[in-house]
Amino acid sequence: MKIAVCVSHVPDTAARINIGSDGKSIDPAGVTFVVNPYDEFAIEEALKTKEKLGGETVAISLGGDANKETLRKALAMGIDNAVLLKDDSYRDSLSVAKALAEEIKAQGAELVFFGKQSVDYDNSVVGQMTSELLGYNCVSVAVSFTLDGTKVTCEREIEGGKEVVETTLPAVVTAQKGLNEPRYASLKGIMAAKKKVIEEKQPAASANYVEVAAMKRPAAKQAGKIVGTDSSAVPELVRLLREEAKVI
Amino acid sequence: MAKFLVFIEQRNGQIKKSSFEAAKSAADLAAKLGGTVEAVAVGNEIANLDSLGGFGVSKVYHLKNDSLADYSPSAYTEAVTKFASENGSETILFGATSMGKDLAPRVSAKLDAGLAIDCVALNVEGSEIIATRPVYAGKALVDVKVTSAKKVYALRPNVFAAGTPTDAKAEVAVTNLDSPNLSVKVTEVKKAEGKLDVAEADIIVSGGRGMKAPEHFAMIEELCQVLGAATGASRAVVDAGWRPHAEQVGQTGKTVSPTLYIALGISGAIQHLAGMRSSKYIVAINKDKDAPIFQIADYGIVGDVFEVLPKFIEEVKKIKA
Ligand SMILES: Cc1cc2nc3c(=O)[nH]c(=O)nc-3n(C[C@H](O)[C@H](O)[C@H](O)COP(=O)(O)OP(=O)(O)OC[C@H]3O[C@@H](n4cnc5c(N)ncnc54)[C@H](O)[C@@H]3O)c2cc1C
Ligand SMILES: Nc1ncnc2c1ncn2[C@@H]1O[C@H](COP(=O)(O)O)[C@@H](O)[C@H]1O
Numbered sequence: 001m002k003i004a005v006c007v008s009h010v011p012d013t014a015a016r017i018n019i020g021s022d023g024k025s026i027d028p029a030g031v032t033f034v035v036n037p038y039d040e041f042a043i044e045e046a047l048k049t050k051e052k053l054g055g056e057t058v059a060i061s062l063g064g065d066a067n068k069e070t071l072r073k074a075l076a077m078g079i080d081n082a083v084l085l086k087d088d089s090y091r092d093s094l095s096v097a098k099a100l101a102e103e104i105k106a107q108g109a110e111l112v113f114f115g116k117q118s119v120d121y122d123n124s125v126v127g128q129m130t131s132e133l134l135g136y137n138c139v140s141v142a143v144s145f146t147l148d149g150t151k152v153t154c155e156r157e158i159e160g161g162k163e164v165v166e167t168t169l170p171a172v173v174t175a176q177k178g179l180n181e182p183r184y185a186s187l188k189g190i191m192a193a194k195k196k197v198i199e200e201k202q203p204a205a206s207a208n209y210v211e212v213a214a215m216k217r218p219a220a221k222q223a224g225k226i227v228g229t230d231s232s233a234v235p236e237l238v239r240l241l242r243e244e245a246k247v248i
Numbered sequence: 249m250a251k252f253l254v255f256i257e258q259r260n261g262q263i264k265k266s267s268f269e270a271a272k273s274a275a276d277l278a279a280k281l282g283g284t285v286e287a288v289a290v291g292n293e294i295a296n297l298d299s300l301g302g303f304g305v306s307k308v309y310h311l312k313n314d315s316l317a318d319y320s321p322s323a324y325t326e327a328v329t330k331f332a333s334e335n336g337s338e339t340i341l342f343g344a345t346s347m348g349k350d351l352a353p354r355v356s357a358k359l360d361a362g363l364a365i366d367c368v369a370l371n372v373e374g375s376e377i378i379a380t381r382p383v384y385a386g387k388a389l390v391d392v393k394v395t396s397a398k399k400v401y402a403l404r405p406n407v408f409a410a411g412t413p414t415d416a417k418a419e420v421a422v423t424n425l426d427s428p429n430l431s432v433k434v435t436e437v438k439k440a441e442g443k444l445d446v447a448e449a450d451i452i453v454s455g456g457r458g459m460k461a462p463e464h465f466a467m468i469e470e471l472c473q474v475l476g477a478a479t480g481a482s483r484a485v486v487d488a489g490w491r492p493h494a495e496q497v498g499q500t501g502k503t504v505s506p507t508l509y510i511a512l513g514i515s516g517a518i519q520h521l522a523g524m525r526s527s528k529y530i531v532a533i534n535k536d537k538d539a540p541i542f543q544i545a546d547y548g549i550v551g552d553v554f555e556v557l558p559k560f561i562e563e564v565k566k567i568k569a
Contacts, residue, residue, distance in 0.1 A: 016387075122381075211395055214391045218382070238563045
């Protein structure tokens with residue numbers, strides 16, 4: 001079985017974000033980029049599935065040359081092959097999904113793992129979109145995954161609990177924290193990954209339907225009130241919550 | 249004139265609050281841009297669909313089948329997409345709940361429509377809708393325009409006011425759905441027993457590493473009980489195994505917008521703030537006056553949580569008595 005995993009390359013979650021001179025995107029200067037944290041769960045699940053059932057794994061990323069770093073990391077963790085869909089321009093989620101769907105089809109992958117969300121634009125949509133474009137079944141925000149023949153069973157997180165979801169291959173699963181513990185790349189893996197060739201392809205163009213008009217900083221919150229330094233401040237705090245904020 | 253369509257989410261036959269928020273938002277947009285506001289609900293028995301009239305919806309289409317009481321991604325996608333196409337709906341609104349976030353992108357792909365998800369504001373400029381949404385874990389916001397003919401928006405729960413409903417009743421049209429596509433099927437819903445989820449709570453009391461040990465969360469649970477609040481947690485305590493992941497607030501946990509967020513012994517790391525900074529009021533109790541949480545807190549006590557919290561519980565009990 002061919003298993004694909006889609007990975008995005010994003011600013012480290014601790015990075016300071018400055019808005020670029022275009023006023024529409026971030027200034028990448030000084031920002032460290034990493035494998036999207038949720039995609040590490042996706043990579044791990046692809047590896048575990050292959051270890052159990054055999055098959056071949058491929059990591060796919062759409063973006064500029066810098067995304068090769070993230071693909072290299074996937075290879076170092078043990079993914080067999082990597083494809084860069086090279087495109088430096090802005091693409092909205094649906095346009096990304098269209099390019100990924102084309103490549104997944106070309107790869108003939110029957111099982112595809114995504115992260116639940118890319119921590120740059122925080123959309124949490126590309127996996128679901130791609131599945132619909134492919135006509136694959138899809139479970140999003142999965143915290144467990146089992147494959148029995150062609151039967152897929154997952155638990156997905158919802159408000160106040162979990163849903164148990166059943167479906168069949170071909171399928172897309174988007175990974176939530178809790179699905180597994182991603183492994184560290186071994187030294188051997190890192191050395192082997194360096195020697196591997198990352199295949200580059202030109203994805204087909206498609207229109208963007210979502211245009212960024214402006215990027216801005218959230219309004220700075222007014223400095224709050226320090227009510228006190230010990231429990232003697234509690235009655236005043238409770239009064240403020242009740243009378244000023246009117247929330248309790 | 250635009251045709252607005254609001255997806256009505258139901259769980260156990262009850263309409264979710266986020267759907268009222270979406271309905272009211274659609275009505276506000278229609279008031280500015282002109283147009284009609286209709287709604288579509290998928291499920292079996294659903295209570296009070298006509299009450300959506302009070303939020304500005306003229307007609308509710310109830311697509312009904314007894315196998316659709318619980319969510320089915322495939323069946324719901326097919327039903328909503330087919331309905332929206334046939335009905336000629338142009339702008340479709342969802343609540344960005346766990347169901348909405350699963351469904352909206354599928355519908356968007358099926359309709360070849362642009363999607364703005366997790367919106368925190370919808371403004372009208374001229375004849376265009378400008379949606380504002382947080383990016384980079386809330387460290388920045390983007391204003392986006394959806395330029396395709398059909399447009400899909402999903403609104404972050406608890407951010408848009410549903411307002412006080414009027415007495416107006418919506419017309420309800422029930423259509424029985426034959427043989428829904430159950431290729432992806434929810435076979436069981438596991439409820440966390442009797443617990444309010446942080447994603448749905450109006451008040452959240454969260455504890456961090458400053459709580460020192462898992463057993464001390466009993467105090468937080470006691471406070472939650474008195475306030476009708478949900479218990480939240482920082483990642484540090486979830487990773488330590490003190491609390492379940494479902495309670496984690498932040499970048500790799502849940503994004504919440506309660507009316508009141510109380511942070512106890514939480515430093516306020518950027519990844520934690522990512523999940524709760526849009527809370528209306530934030531209270532912090534932390535012994536370190538330089539803890540970043542104080543930069544976004546409305547009210548703070550710089551002090552020992554073990555000294556302050558018991559008194560806080562006592563005072564709140566007094567006013568709730
Ligand atoms: C990719 C990534 C994703 C992450 N996602 C999340 C996420 O979703 N959610 C999240 O929360 N974190 C997340 N983190 C972790 C985050 O960076 C912090 O490590 C974490 O939030 C710290 O938790 P804390 O505030 O409980 O602990 P600490 O940072 O250790 O803070 C404990 C606080 O308690 C105070 N304290 C100690 N004793 C007392 C006392 N007796 N009385 C009062 N105050 C006291 C201290 O002054 C301190 O401020 C993520 C990190 C990464 C790298
Ligand atoms: N440019 C991309 N290349 C490959 N995979 C992507 C890309 N963008 C998003 N994804 C995948 O889609 C998931 C959800 O991303 P998003 O919908 O952008 O939050 C990510 O976790 C990745 O698995």
